[in-house]
Amino acid sequence: MRKLIFVLAIAGFGLSSCGGDENTVAPPPPAPPGGGPVIASIDLITDNPQIPSDGGIPAAITAFVKDADNNFVEGVDVSFAADSGGIVVTEPTTSATGTAAATLSTAGDPTNRIITVTATAGEVSQTLSVFVTGSQLTITGPDSLVQGDDATYTIVLVDGGGQGIPGVTVDVTSRDGNVLEASTLTTDATGQAQVQLTATQGGDDVITATGLDLSASRTITVSDDNFAFKSPGENAEIDLGAVQVLTVEWLKDGVPQANEVVTFSTTRGEFVGLAGPPQITTNAAGEASISVSADNAGPAIVSAVADGGPTTQLPIEFVATVPASLELQASPFTIAPGNQSTLTAIVRDPDNNRVKNARVQFSLQDVTGGTLSVGAADTDSQGRAQTFYTASDTVSGNQGVTVTA
Incomplete structure (x- = not known):
């Protein structure tokens, strides 16, 4: 709704009182150009002064625009800006309650920081700080x-x-x-x-x-102590179900540290033959031994911690050794003449563990003259053995090439 404001200019004139004194009435201050409301201040608030860095919760920003008498001013355009993050203006013009609104988010930036939000109406501005936290x-x-x-x-x-x-x-x-x-x-x-x-x-x-x-x-x-696994060596392969003895040695200035408690832990498998926690006391040679076994294949890190002393680690690998099934995959399954496909054989044991060090033989039936890069390969820790098929320049029929593993 447009409001028309009429300003009545009153020229100064003299008034005579009963006592004969003269008083002068000064004119009021001029109205702002265009006759619009006088904006004196902006109050800027938020419902969420701290927003999480994952961007899951935004902050609602509200600007209250007032005149010199703290009356809310309606119909004023308010602009919002932020020095980082992202801001969406939801109410750009003040309502009857003098409010304009926006929403602030992290805009995908997980950095902990302070975002400064600025609201401006006419010549008046106000700022607000919103903290991004949690990273x-x-x-x-x-x-x-x-x-x-x-x-x-x-x-x-x-x-x-x-x-x-x-x-x-x-x-x-x-x-x-x-x-x-x-x-x-x-x-x-x-x-x-x-x-x-x-x-x-x-x-x-x-x-x-x-x-x-x-x-x-x-x-x-x-x-500067010598505290290390004496056996087995790093990356030793241990068959599933087998029991492997691990020995750590502790020397200080070349002298064995006897009667010291060493605590063991492992990321895979379990220690066997123990009546209590995996804590072993060193013998006269400064050695502590413990046995480990596992029923699932994969790498493990065994740690040894001396009570009040140093720590050491040993990487080992538990491996499955009994092949029970084989799966052969081709990627891609269909290729153009002269192109290549990767053939991957995956070998598993009866418990679905992937078998390492299994020999896989590959054979090819292809009348078009395609070739395999290797005819045999050993499986890796993931039970995979690979060869590469390269097609000739001749197009085969549907399912015209057969690879067997």
């Missing part, structure tokens, strides 16, 4: 190492909803110069990145990871 960076891995040992540290980056943030560059440093296999990492689809550290400097060290304007640190202790 976290952490480091996990051993707290203590023996000089010369390797250990893997996992960096995890999650948003305010606890979901991994992929594709973020993370820088990793060692304060004391222990050797890192890489100083720059990139988080994977789960928001994780791993780095291997080789302990070369004795004493306490601080491993620091930085990324997405976040920082995480982990203090580790590098001992």
Whole structure:
């Protein structure tokens, strides 16, 4: 509704009172150009001063436009702006209650930060701060190492909803110069990145990871003790169902550390022959032994932690050895003349574990003259053996090429 405001200009004139004194009436201040309302202030509020970095919850922004007497002003256009994130104006013109509105979101940016929102009406502006919070960076891995040992540290980056943030560059440093296999990492689809550290400097060290304007640190202790697995060797293959003895040795300045408690843990399988927790006391030679077995195939990390002392790890692999079934896949299934297809044989045992080191023979029936890259291959840790079929320049009939494994 348009309002017409009539301004009556009154020229000054003299009035005579009974006492004969003269008074002068001053004219009122001029109206604003165009006769519109005078905007004196904007109050800017939000229902959510802290929004999660996953973008799941936005912030509603409301601007109250008032005149000099704090009357709400209707019909005023209000513009909204934000220095990051994204803003959607839902009510651009003030209502009878003097309000205009917008919605603020993170716009897919999970960085913890402060977003400044600005509302402007005429020549008057007001700002509001909204905090984006919840993204976290952490480091996990051993707290203590023996000089010369390797250990893997996992960096995890999650948003305010606890979901991994992929594709973020993370820088990793060692304060004391222990050797890192890489100083720059990139988080994977789960928001994780791993780095291997080789302990070369004795004493306490601080491993620091930085990324997405976040920082995480982990203090580790590098001992000059000789605390390591004596047997088996790294990446030893252990048949499913077999019992493997693992032995760790602890020497300090060349002297065996006897009667010390060592606690073991494993990421796969279980320790056998124990009456209680996996804790073994070192013998006179400074050695502690424990037996491990598994009924499912795959890699494992066995850790040994000395009570109040160093830590060491041993990578091993439990492998299935009894082939029971074979599946052959082709990718792609149909190819043009002269092109190539990958043939993958997957071997499993009776319990559906994938079998490693199984020999797979490939044979080809093809009158068009196509070829296989290899006629036999051994399965890997995933039970896979591969060969590559290359088609000739001749077109075959439907299902005219047969590969058998």
